[in-house]
Amino acid sequence: MKLAYEVILPREGNKSLAPIVFLHGRLDSRKTWKKFAPEIAKKTGREVYMYDARNHGESPWSDEMTFDAITDDLEEFLDDHDIEKAILIGHSLGGRTAMTFALRKPEVVEKLIVEDMDTKNYSSISRRTIQQIIILLRHSLASIPPKADETTAKKSIVEFVKQKLPPTKLQVKERGIYDLDTIPIKKEGDSYVWQANLDVLEDMLMTDKVNQQLSGVYSGEALFLYGKESFFDVENDEDIHKYFPRATKLGIEGAGHLIHQDFPNEFLQHITNFILK
Secondary structure (H helix, E strand, O other), rough: OOEEEEEEOOOOOOOOOOEEEOOOOEEEHHHHOOOOHHHHHHHOOOOOOEOOOOEEEOOOOOOOOOOHHHHHHHHHHHHOOOOOOOOEEEOOOHHHHHHHHHHOOOEEEEEEEHHHHHHOOOOOHHHOOOOOOOOHHHHHHHHHHOOOHHHHHHHHHHHHHHHHOOOOOHHHHHHHHHHHEEEEEOEOOOEEEEEOOOOHHHHHOOOHHHOOOOOOOOOOEEEEEOOOOOOOOOOOOOOHHHHOOEEEEEOOOOOOHHHHHHHHHHHHHHHHHHHOO
């Protein structure tokens, strides 16, 4: 599958250095990395790639949405761009994809950075939470006023979700869920549509497609950056060192699941330091 992507080239860099590839999370797109990519390219002297996963953003939609499929997409993307070795940075769904690929093709991954994702199967609580958000997003388009511009449309979606979502820890901590820049909608005719295949993503979430048993060992350097108030329990996941024996865990105080959006300075500092060390 040919995926929509962007690449940022450093003004000064060494083309022999392995490029950095960002992988976004569920319901997100490559836009979520745009504020970081130029600075990371500048500081590391490496090319930075960002792409939309299948069923997200400007990439094609498909009824096949499994970790094997999206990991195959990553492998094909690297092959298409003649990338023999890469530093992978993945958030949430993208983090699990990066883990799966590093275990499958460890020789291709120079370093691995995972933002707030553990090795466990999704809990029933996390499934229900994400499903609730998907359902609200599906219904939120009806709240957009006629002839609204994109900014107004996104603000309407945010207000709809804020009003309907119960006052849970997720709502309080995940401020980035209301980031207008990352809301994946586009104009079609006189109305707006989602740039995310909500039906397929919900199906993946509520079936065994979302759960996958990892296998193998990645012996390279790995950083697991996690929010100390996230519903993913990276801190107590002992299997991380089983699959990634050189992994370092780093918790961010006050952060939930969306570290790069809610704590952008800390996120940039930690991943840049890890790449440069």
